Amino acid sequence: MKTIxxxxxxxxxxxxGLPLGIVLAANAGLQVDLLDIDPVKIDLxxxxxxxxxxxxxxxxxxxxxxxxxxxxxxxxCINAADAVITVVxxxxxxxLNPTVNEVYHSIDALLDHMRDGTLLVLRSTVYPGVTKLVxxxxxxxxxxxxLAFCPExxxxxxxxxxxxxxxxIVSAFESDAMAAxxxxxxxxxPTLIELTPPxxxxxxxxxxAWRYAxxxxxxxxxxxxxxxxxxxxxxxxxxTRDYPRMRSxxxxxxxxxxxxxxxxxxxxxxxxxxxxxxHAAMLINEGLPMFLVEQLRPNDLANKRVAILGMAFKxxxxxxRDSLSFKLKKLLEVEALEVLCTDPYLRxxxxxxxxxxxxxxxxxxxxxxxxxxxxxxxxxxxIVVDPWNFLPAKALASTSV
Ligand SMILES: NC(=O)c1ccc[n+]([C@@H]2O[C@H](COP(=O)([O-])OP(=O)(O)OC[C@H]3O[C@@H](n4cnc5c(N)ncnc54)[C@H](O)[C@@H]3O)[C@@H](O)[C@H]2O)c1
Numbered sequence: 001m002k003t004i005x006x007x008x009x010x011x012x013x014x015x016x017g018l019p020l021g022i023v024l025a026a027n028a029g030l031q032v033d034l035l036d037i038d039p040v041k042i043d044l045x046x047x048x049x050x051x052x053x054x055x056x057x058x059x060x061x062x063x064x065x066x067x068x069x070x071x072x073x074x075x076x077c078i079n080a081a082d083a084v085i086t087v088v089x090x091x092x093x094x095x096l097n098p099t100v101n102e103v104y105h106s107i108d109a110l111l112d113h114m115r116d117g118t119l120l121v122l123r124s125t126v127y128p129g130v131t132k133l134v135x136x137x138x139x140x141x142x143x144x145x146x147l148a149f150c151p152e153x154x155x156x157x158x159x160x161x162x163x164x165x166x167x168x169i170v171s172a173f174e175s176d177a178m179a180a181x182x183x184x185x186x187x188x189x190p191t192l193i194e195l196t197p198p199x200x201x202x203x204x205x206x207x208x209a210w211r212y213a214x215x216x217x218x219x220x221x222x223x224x225x226x227x228x229x230x231x232x233x234x235x236x237x238x239x240t241r242d243y244p245r246m247r248s249x250x251x252x253x254x255x256x257x258x259x260x261x262x263x264x265x266x267x268x269x270x271x272x273x274x275x276x277x278x279h280a281a282m283l284i285n286e287g288l289p290m291f292l293v294e295q296l297r298p299n300d301l302a303n304k305r306v307a308i309l310g311m312a313f314k315x316x317x318x319x320x321r322d323s324l325s326f327k328l329k330k331l332l333e334v335e336a337l338e339v340l341c342t343d344p345y346l347r348x349x350x351x352x353x354x355x356x357x358x359x360x361x362x363x364x365x366x367x368x369x370x371x372x373x374x375x376x377x378x379x380x381x382x383i384v385v386d387p388w389n390f391l392p393a394k395a396l397a398s399t400s401v
Contacts, residue, residue: 001176002117004184006031008081010110011088013041013071015258015319016123016152018061019054019159020085025064027164028187032069033077045071053318053345056160078113083184085121086110087152091262098127098266107134116144119180123152125204125263128270131197135173148172148181149197151204156257157317167191171200205270208263209278214248215255216281222252222387223284223291233389253388254324254367255285257313261322289328292385293335296363299383306336307361309354309376310368311343317368318345325367336363344372358382366390 007024009017012034025032036042041051048062061069078084088106093099103126114120122131131149138145149171154162168189172178173196182192195203218236225232232252240246255261261282268275293301313323320326325341332339341350342357358364358376363383366373369390376391378384384391 001179001183002082004082004119006081007083007085008033008035008078010035010084010086012036013038013045013051014087015052015156017087018045019057020163021069022057022060022064023160023163023188025069026060034071035075035077036071039073042071042073053157054159055157060160075113078110081118083119083121084110084114085123087123090124090126092265096265098269100127100130103130104133111143114145119146119148119177119184121181122149125151125259126201127266128198128201131201146177146180148177149200150181150185151200153207156319164188165190167193169193169195169200169203171195171197173197205263205267208260209267212255212260212264212285213277213281215250216284218250218252219255219288220284226295251388254288256322256324257319258321288387289324289331292328292365292387293331301335303337304362305338305340305360306332306363306365307340307342307357308365308367309342309357309373310366310370311341311346312368315369316371320346328365328367344370
């Protein structure tokens, strides 16, 4: 089997590609080319700066950039690669359907530069069956590329730590491709779990759909309790305290971002829209902003200023993709006197400072529970909405809804 020394990551400056490239260069000593189509991100990476927040990544990037790692727009870097890993985005389209064509056809552009015998790893989260489609296409084109599907399972923001801690699922149709994939990921992952590609595709989608449904349970129970004037978190605390069987009972809050909903919808499409649990989870999680607005309506919302603290899709993140804080903003803009948005990690021309948001607002809603809000002091008399139960009791001296 050929030794893997040089890797190209396609989509290499993205949230999955870049941390993986850094770890392959820094931990496994590989030569890594990050191929991307975004010149701004490429320049940032080559100057040693991360284009987005990722814990522990800045120092590691600076260790390897310009030495064993570089970002490039030039696809000819693929010519020299022993392995090509593709992690381009796989969003659902505006009809909420998976976009299979883009991944499928993007492979052709890579093949122009790939030598036979090279490992091709699909790492994007794909619609079930895509690996087989690519495999069949390689056969038809009579290309002897070694195809594997090895899904990424890190939580964005924790990739540098998790890539070397989490077991890696590896899958391939042929034993030589499986061996090559094991050689590559064996350099960083503590354990390798072998599956067939159809199993691995479902394994990834099950992981995200399970998390999404789990958050939906909590959000449904939150809405159920709060709509009857009951404090969800008193009940949550009672049922989870010293009771191991409820350990996975998540807190309520916005379940959003670029993956969980999208991957639940991929599974829904795969089940020919018979994935009732997934659709229900979508209605519940996507419905939470509406619920919060409904709860606030008796407070003369039309004459109130509302501040949303945290516009990113989750805590300690600068990723706003599919953030429900923006959905909440949109709903409030037609209901409230004014909507004030603030976030320590995101820049938008209309954002205001945390201080201004709290000073001006009559109602304060926690959109993303960033750590900086822990010490926030909200003056008495303001209404606070904290579906996460994140704020310490002192901040809630004001009225809590
Ligand atoms: N973000 C996560 O936490 C996460 C976790 C696990 C899996 N995934 C999956 O990984 C995949 C990538 O997600 P992401 O969050 O990294 O997306 P991203 O948008 O952050 O990164 C994708 C990168 O690909 C680049 N790109 C797009 N088309 C390209 C092309 N033709 N050639 C070269 N580069 C191209 C983009 O410029 C971007 O830098 C998706 O399938 C996603 O579902 C994401």
